[in-house]
Amino acid sequence: MASAIGSGVPGQRTGRSSTTGSALEKTLRITEALTAFGGPHRLAELSAATGVPKSSTYRILASLVEQGYAVTDGDGSYGVGLRLRTLAAEVSTDRPEGIVELLEFLQKCTGQAVHLALRSGNALTYVRKIEGTQSYRTSSRVGLRIPLHATAIGKAVLAHLPPEEAEAVLRATGMPAVTRRTRTDREVLAEELRTVRARGHAVDDEEFEPSVRCLGMPVFDRQGVPVGGVSLSALTFLTTREELERFAPALLQAARGVERLLQRGG
Incomplete structure (x- = not known):
């Protein structure tokens, strides 16, 4: 099934090697992908859309969940957390x-x-x-x-x-x-x-x-x-x-x- 967060994700860098990019850049790309239409998103979708390996994607998502920027249903899907919503509202x-x-x-x-x-x-x-x-x-x-x-x-x-x-x-x-x-x-x-x-x-x-x-x-x-x-x-x-x-x-x-x-x- 095609991902709902494919090439339209702002953080995706077409042609970039999945192993390149700083930890901060990968985190930002995954954070951007979380906000894409059609969420919550599966781990594999986020990894494919951002070009970040699944293992790294999982570690970054776990940190985002812990800090309140992401939420998970415990079944492998991730969505936008309250802390990220708060930041978005502040620039409204x-x-x-x-x-x-x-x-x-x-x-x-x-x-x-x-x-x-x-x-x-x-x-x-x-x-x-x-x-x-x-x-x-x-x-x-x-x-x-x-x-x-x-x-x-x-x-x-x-x-x-x-x-x-x-x-x-x-x-x-x-x-x-x-x-x-x-x-x-x-x-x-x-x-x-x-x-x-x-x-x-x-x-x-x-x-x-x-x-x-x-x-x-x-x-x-x-x-x-x-x-x-x-x-x-x-x-x-x-x-x-x-x-x-x-x-x-x-x-x-x-x-x-x-x-x-x-x-x-x-």
Whole structure:
């Protein structure tokens, strides 16, 4: 069967010996081939299209997967990874569309609902939502204002605010129970925020919506102040906390990409 990524791949050098070219050049050719129409692509296709021997192609792909630039289904096919999508979005001429593209790709990588929320005074407002792949839907919606103390994005923001500002927010809003699992004790929340700072992400375990568990990471402005965040939302009866937290690296990549796009527009 003819490869869908044949002679049209920008990185291919017709007539070049398969054994020539620096390691960097080979990596760039394979990276370009990953983005060709018709993916994901088989190892043999990528090797043939780039002129790089299969053994070298495999080693380069393994490194790209490890670094997040490529993904594999474990069955010999390779596609574009979230980190490469992030870089592509950053050079987009349409900043909002670049952000949406990142959020959509995060959803495809995880299968979970994705939210982007920005801080508005003492609360957060959902500005983007990408539904998950499950038939079940959460009640969240664009435009909904959510509390900081009871949500994953909110706790991620609180954890990185100056202590006096975080304290002022909690004094102004209180810590009302949204569900029976909402944190309402100031000391318990303070201990959790220390954990959030240490591990880099926050978890909302049915604290804002019953049967919904969320993983959140902050998004910062140019001065390092948290202005919002990105989250993944999963149904507790379909996804365990451990399974959700395995998506933390992908969420981090998406959050940093959104952050850079927002900073460019600021």
